[in-house]
Amino acid sequence: MTALQLDPVLVTRARELAARAARPVVDLARTHTTVSVERAVLRLAGLTGTDPVTGDGAATDRVPWVNRVVDAVRDQVGLEAGVALPVWHALASGAAPSLQALAERVGAGTARFTVPTGADAERARAAARAAVAAGLARIDANRARREELVATHGDPPRRPWIYLIVATGDIHEDIPQARAAARAGADVIAVIRSTGQSLLDYVPEGATRTGYAGTYATQENFRLMRAALDEVSAELGRYVRLTNYASGLCMPEIAVLAGLERLDMMLNDAMYGILFRDINPRRTFVDQRFSRMVHARAGIIINTGEDNYLTTADAVDEAHTVTVSQLLNETLAKEAGLPDWQLGLGHAFEIDPDRKESFRLELAHAMLARSLFPDAPLKWMPPTKHMTGDVFRGYLLDGFFNLAGALTGQGILLVGMMTEAVVTPWLSDRDLALRNVRYVLDAAGGLTEDFAPPPGGFIDRRADTVLREAVGLLEKIADHPEGLIQAIADGTFGITRRPADGGKGLDGVVALAPDAYNPALELLEQETARA
Amino acid sequence: MPENRQNGHVGATVIRPYGDTTGDGMVQLSFTLPVAPGPRADGAALQLANKMGIDPAMVVHSHAIGEGFTFFVVYGSVRHPVDLDAVRVEERAYPLLSPAEVNAAIKGRLRRTLVVLGACIGTDAHTVGIDAILNLKGFAGEKGLEYYREMSVANLGAQVGVPELVARARAGRADAVLVSQVVTQRDAHLRNTRELAAAFREAMGESRPLLVVGGPRFDPGMAAELGVDKVFGRGTTPGEVASYLVHALIPSEETP
Secondary structure, three states: OOOOOOOHHHHHHHHHHHHHHHHHHHHHHHHEEEHHHHHHHHHHOOOOOEOOOOOOOOHHHOOEHHHHHHHHHHHHHOOOOOOHHHHHHHHHOOOOOOHHHHHHHHHHOOOOOOOOOHHHHHHHHHHHHHHHHHHHHHHHHHHHHHHHHHHHHOOOOOOOEEEEEEOOOOHHHHHHHHHHHHHOOOOEEEEOOOOOHHHOOOOOOOOOOOOOOOOOOOHHHHHHHHHHHHHHHHHHOOOOEEEEEOOOOOHHHHHHHHHHOOOOEEEOOOOHHHHHHOEOHHHHHHHHHHHHHHHHHHOOEEEOOOHHHHHHOOOOOOHHHHHHHHHHHHHHHHHOOOOHHHEEOEEEOOOOOOOOOHHHHHHHHHHHHHHHOOOOOOEEEOOOOOOOOOHHHHHHHHHHHHHHHHHOOOOEEEOOOOOOOOOOOOHHHHHHHHHHHHHHHHHHHHHHHOOOOOOOOHHHHHHHHHHHHHHHHHHHHHHOOOHHHHHHHOOOOOOOOOOOOOOEOHHHEEEOOOOOOOHHHHHHHHHHHHO | OOOOOOOOOOOOOEEOOOOOOOOOOEEEEEEEEOOOOOHHHHHHHHHHHHHOOEEEEEEEEEEEEOOOEEEEEEEEEEOOOEEHHHOOOOOOOOOOOOHHHHHHHHHHHHOOOEEEEEEEEOOOOOOHHHHHHHOOOOEOOEOOHHHOOOEEEEEOOOOEOHHHHHHHHHHOOOOEEEEEOOOOOOOHHHHHHHHHHHHHHHHHHHHOOEEEEEOOOOOHHHHHHHOOOEEEOOOOOHHHHHHHHHHHHOOOOOOO
């Protein structure tokens, strides 16, 4: 693999600053919980389904039992000790024969919760640990099953893996499209979510057919799509991976569902929800740490969302913000136990094509990411901002994007559509886009071997400049008293200010008491410590 | 069909598509048919092209997509003439501006930040509408109003009471208040909107901010009846809202 010779002192400094800037975030995450983290604990312990008396009509409008139970615990005793102690104390005291039955008592309004102490607390902890361990065992079994299927069917024959999005809103329409895409060469299928799901404070239930510009992420939709891709993997002799989105207010729960249903990659950025969805920063940082620990355990490759910065800011002027975000995502991911091979750090081909030397600048930025994170499967995102509806020019631009991906050894290539910003992709758009990728990879895939930008040349100098700017910004962030949290409040990132007490979901954040207990975190942290 | 064979001389009002010769009528199109490739598929593509008025048509390329689908590229001469005199263009009451133009208008002509306050009122907890317009993420490929450097945007979220909204608008000296309502029963969105308009009128009179409401159940023609300045319907994008705000709040350059 070709790499630029980056200034090693600068690289070390960048990582030290990123770790320092992130430290207050880690401290925050360790001392707080959220309603979604607590719901994720109940999901790991096997609680599913919805309260039938809530919502009107569609099953997807009903309130999940995990929400009902967490809300009831919160109303009665608060969440400062977590949900596990009061719930398993109620079970151990004979309030109900099972977790599911206890949820129904909550529905009927007859469940009473208290926070146990002494021997009662020890008994509740042991029972909770055993219940959650069963869920983690299922996640472990899925990870082993994936490894087995990859060994049987094989990985894609080359890098980058070809990543294609399916998004009809109807899971039963998505499945044939995903199968067709896999047969046409896609290695990774991403089912994009319904607009606004990230702002729902619950995970809808069941197989869904009514999403808007995307399909709801539900456990049943995950299961149906994974089963369909398993069939097509066997047919093709190549393990086809499935991706969804662990972002928004239910990040921890969706990570758990992904682990339980053997999804292979998840979008999971540390800051995306804060900056682009106005989700409260504390909520996001607590949720992302838990979700990443689950992803680490499940062997899921996370994809970060740096491409988003470049859709709102100039891709040359703000190139260093991508590098900064990659470094922050890396340090937070490692703290949560994710090794390099699970870090699909994002970046994108978004420089204005009318700018002189735009392609050389793209190569410089892509090489910088490649050289800074040599062991991470970088996710390379196609042009969107400068796709104008001129589909012919768009097809050429996508060709150059593919060429940059091949030349710079990217790990995951999201296939660009010439009809970006025109329509949601048609069958023929996907086919033409995959032909474009195949042509470029077949014709020039090996060029990475010959492509070695000379030291001191345009690409080398540009990469060095961006890295220096990134270190400059990291210094500013790390110097804030509350590091990243205060920097985000001040608008250091992008053009939005996100105060620590603003945004959606803050009321779901709870400071932990000294006696707090989260069996999932306990079991996952043991794992991290071993790794 | 009485066909006008008049060609595209300068000043002609009846014209035809131009390939490489005036009046040749040449067009290209591509499409997919749910049929396996082969002579029958190509014949089907020609039949479609003929029915679209392309005659003669040539299938210059076809290939299979997946199982049971074929993609075609067709060239041919279209027989329909275009009568320029019969073209009617529906003009928007205000020009659609790019984010840069919106920012420039605010900076250059308002000379201060334009303050926008957004919320969902009533019992509706669905903030997807107001979020699509305000959130940086945006909607339909357009960034939300938070993206506009010259705007100061606050999104109060769901289930905001009208009195609170009025108080916040007054305290924050809002230039515009944006309210979305997505889920509504028995015309609650109309009642809520009238209540909103009345509360602002009573509290602030002439100095009230611009009132803009939106949602899939609204009829854009109802603004006056509801007592607000503008109503946006389904599919409205952030750029349309931003352009309207500039049009409504910032005196145009031509004003003497």
